[in-house]
Amino acid sequence: MATEKKVLVITGASTGIGEAVAKLAYKDGYQIVLAARSQQKIEALASEIGNSKNVIAVGCDVSDWASQQNLLKRTLEAFGQVDAVFVNAGLSKGSPILGGEDSPEEWKEMILTNVYGVAVTARLFLPELIKTKGHLLLTSSVLGRVTRPGNLYSATKWAVTGMGESIRQLINDDGVRVTVIEPGRVDTPFWKEKPQGPLLSANDVAQSVMFALNQPKNVSINEILVRPTGQII
Ligand code: NJP
Numbered sequence: 260m261a262t263e264k265k266v267l268v269i270t271g272a273s274t275g276i277g278e279a280v281a282k283l284a285y286k287d288g289y290q291i292v293l294a295a296r297s298q299q300k301i302e303a304l305a306s307e308i309g310n311s312k313n314v315i316a317v318g319c320d321v322s323d324w325a326s327q328q329n330l331l332k333r334t335l336e337a338f339g340q341v342d343a344v345f346v347n348a349g350l351s352k353g354s355p356i357l358g359g360e361d362s363p364e365e366w367k368e369m370i371l372t373n374v375y376g377v378a379v380t381a382r383l384f385l386p387e388l389i390k391t392k393g394h395l396l397l398t399s400s401v402l403g404r405v406t407r408p409g410n411l412y413s414a415t416k417w418a419v420t421g422m423g424e425s426i427r428q429l430i431n432d433d434g435v436r437v438t439v440i441e442p443g444r445v446d447t448p449f450w451k452e453k454p455q456g457p458l459l460s461a462n463d464v465a466q467s468v469m470f471a472l473n474q475p476k477n478v479s480i481n482e483i484l485v486r487p488t489g490q491i492i
Pocket residue numbers: 270271272273274275276277294295296297298300319320321322347348349350351372376398399400401402441442443444445446447448449450461
């Protein structure tokens with residue numbers, strides 16, 4: 260069942276940047292698939308922003324292959340096509356590479372979510388995006404362009420930036436656009452304690468995502484680095 264409206268899948272849709280993109284994209288006429296582990300939050304968000312014909316919520320742990328296969332299956336059952344995927348699920352956990360507590364399990368969760376999870380989403384959804392000449396958008400970070408001493412989160416985001424460019428080259432002839440979004444500090448639940456200094460809102464970043472998404476088909480914005488005014492690194 261192919262649909263007239265465009266279909267956008269968002270991972271990490273339960274809060275923060277993903278939630279903000281869902282709200283803006285719905286207003287722009289997209290049908291939305293909300294994916295995150297917190298089923299209740301995404302169900303509440305789905306009913307807040309639309310109706311069940313246009314927005315569905317699919318519980319998904321991106322670090323799990325079968326869970327992402329189910330996300331693809333549910334998307335196609337509901338809407339029959341995928342026009343854009345915002346690969347946004349991510350977190351920062353664990354100690355720096357030297358110092359702090361030994362936290363190998365937290366490192367594993369971060370790497371499996373931020374790196375493996377992104378690769379799995381791309382692998383499963385790219386065949387659908389090739390069919391629609393669609394758009395893949397990936398949330399990296401300013402720390403996927405610069406780095407900080409001993410910061411493993413930064414290394415995972417360099418991996419995302421690298422994957423974005425690598426995928427762009429891979430599917431260059433297929434008409435699929437690829438955009439890497441690199442936010443500075445954003446005021447979202449990502450932070451256990453609100454950081455000092457200037458912050459973007461989730462909506463500020465969502466506006467950048469929509470800017471890339473709403474370009475004409477012949478315009479491929481490949482990278483957007485957006486800091487709050489006054490953030491130095
Ligand atoms: O943070 P938050 P942001 N499987 O915590 C989901 C990057 N970034 O919006 O699963 C599936 O509100 C989680 O949902 P749940 C950051 O690295 C941020 O700021 O229910 N989903 C939630 O929806 C990340 O890539 C800043 O817990 C999983 C979402 O991910 C992206 O921006 C700066 C999951 C996280 O939302 C969005 O983060 C920067 C899993 N295994 C980059 N694990 C910043 N906030 O300052 C987590 O440079 N999620």
